[in-house]
Amino acid sequence: MDRLDDLMAFLRVADAGGFSAAERSTGVPKSRLSRRIAALEKELGVRLLQRSSHAFHLTDVGERVRRHARAIADEANAVRATVSEAQAEPSGLIRVSSSLLQGELFLAGWLAEFMGRYPKVTVSLDLSNHYVDMLAERIDLAIRVSAAPLAAADLVARPIGTGRMVLVGHRSLVERHGAPHSIAELGGFPLIAQVQGESVRPWAFRGPDGHELNYQPQARFVSNNLLALREALLGGAGVAQIPREACIDALRTGALVELLPALEPPASTVYAIYPSRRGLAFAVRTLIDFLEERFRGGA
Incomplete structure (x- = not known):
């Protein structure tokens, strides 16, 4: 159907409840609105509304067409809003x-x-x-x-x-000790861990078979503050498991190195x-x- 303007004219009349009311609300002469709706009815081959000098109502088909026309109008308004926003500046x-x-x-x-x-x-x-x-x-x-x-x-x-933890160490530390190849080899590294209350928080990994593995670090440096853990990492004090977002810049620059990437922690x-x-x-x-x-x- 290539009569969107006619369809919108029908929607205006249907929403207004008559031609005279639509003319008052839109400024479009009711004679023009009437011609557009007549053309739409002719193309569709159905009567969309019934009117007389005293009554105006939509037919059953007209009610259904009105709902579709409303959806089209709403989508058109959404497109306009999207374009306006793209040209606007947030404030x-x-x-x-x-x-x-x-x-x-x-x-x-x-x-x-x-x-x-x-x-x-x-x-x-x-x-x-x-x-x-x-x-x-x-x-x-x-x-x-x-x-x-x-x-x-x-x-x-x-x-x-997705938020996930990563196991990382300072580049200089990895250069001195080499990179661990398994969880068991972490015991040969100085470790940095988070404490919750009086307990050291275990590190969670996901093995190649998908099962979760837990490792209890015997840490040389502990803190209940992840900012402190990150600073200790950047100072080369050891290996730690911290949120990826907390060290993304250091990973990009190479100051920190991700370790055991195959054992990615649960996300x-x-x-x-x-x-x-x-x-x-x-x-x-x-x-x-x-x-x-x-x-x-x-x-």
């Missing part, structure tokens, strides 16, 4: 929530990069490991990592990347969580796309 305040770990290790730096790219954007970053009521606290976007799918009735959880999913798909601010949508690019390793 305004974005309230972001994240865990302490994510915020300290990499998210704050990525947000600074985002603001450098879009100078009209301002960001308020709230770091907390506690539950956040996004609606009550007017949070625009939350970043969370979970091994299980996230779901909430009043929130949208969009996967934007978790990184989610961008926001209140609703409808009415999502352009700046927030742009930030989500930017973070997805970063989590997926984009430059």
Whole structure:
């Protein structure tokens, strides 16, 4: 059918409830609207509406055509909005929530990069490991990592990347000791590990057969703060398992070397969580796309 203008004229009349009302709301003369609908009915071979001097109603077919016409109009509006956004510049305040770990290790730096790219954007970053009521606290976007799918009735959880741990050591350390070829050989290296309470957190790996393997490091340096672990790594103090996002720059420059890559640790999913798909601010949508690019390793 090559009569989209006629179809939109029909939709305007149907939505307005008559030709006179459509003329008042659109400014298009009702005689022109009538001609367009007559042409559409002729092409389709069906009557879309019934009217008299006292009544106006859609036929059953007209009601169905109206629903399809509405869907087409909505898609056309979405295309226009997409083009307008592509030509616009993100601006305004974005309230972001994240865990302490994510915020300290990499998210704050990525947000600074985002603001450098879009100078009209301002960001308020709230770091907390506690539950956040996004609606009550007017949070625009939350970043969370979970091994299980996230779901909430009043929130949208969009996967934007994969978070995984990597086993790394400083280049100079690997040059002196050589790279380990198995988990058993890790005992010959100085190790750096995270503590939770009074316990050293075990390292998780996934073997070639897909089964999870746990290794309890006998660490030379321990801390409950991953920033401290990263600094110890960069200082050449040992080998550690830390989030990939926390050391991606050092891996790219070669300062840190990934070890035992065949025993990749189990991965978790990184989610961008926001209140609703409808009415999502352009700046927030742009930030989500930017973070997805970063989590997926984009430059």
